[in-house]
Amino acid sequence: METTLKISKIKDGTVIDHIPAGKSLKVLSILGISEAGESTVSVAMRVQSGQLGHKDVVKIENRTLQKKELDKLSLLAPNASISIIKNFEIVKKFNLSIPDAISGVVECQNQNCITKTREPVTSSFRIISRKPIVIKCDFCERTMNEPEIHQLF
Ligand SMILES: [Zn+2]
Numbered sequence: 001m002e003t004t005l006k007i008s009k010i011k012d013g014t015v016i017d018h019i020p021a022g023k024s025l026k027v028l029s030i031l032g033i034s035e036a037g038e039s040t041v042s043v044a045m046r047v048q049s050g051q052l053g054h055k056d057v058v059k060i061e062n063r064t065l066q067k068k069e070l071d072k073l074s075l076l077a078p079n080a081s082i083s084i085i086k087n088f089e090i091v092k093k094f095n096l097s098i099p100d101a102i103s104g105v106v107e108c109q110n111q112n113c114i115t116k117t118r119e120p121v122t123s124s125f126r127i128i129s130r131k132p133i134v135i136k137c138d139f140c141e142r143t144m145n146e147p148e149i150h151q152l153f
Helices: 002-006 024-030 067-076 146-151
Strands: 013-020 041-049 053-061 081-086 089-095 101-103 124-130 133-137 143-145
Touching: 013 024, 013 067, 024 041, 024 053, 024 067, 067 101, 067 146, 133 146, 143 146
Parallel strands: none
Antiparallel strands: 013 053, 013 081, 041 053, 081 089, 101 124, 124 133, 133 143
């Protein structure tokens, strides 16, 4: 209810709900939404959520998200939910989930890694922990923890 009151409904597009409070700007960055964009985007930061705390909500009109974008979002906001809206109705709703492996989503932080030195080698990581998130490069075995990953967004 609270959310509906604060942000108007959209006709077609995607709603990303239950983003950790304050992280919505990183969500916009992940989705490549900038001042030059064309989509209508609504952002609500620090919306009251239940008894416990606050959350951010992002609504993007006329846009569906690609798998790579969802994978990247899952590293930032693993508990977020995605609703696909068509003609003001939710036609699909699901929770983000961190996949077992990610490819071409984040860059390895090892400057000597083959994915950094020899283009075009697509980065590829295995997820070795989900809470907190830790990923490991398939090429150089460098691990990256949650703060390091979030810094990239
Ligand atoms: Zn690497």
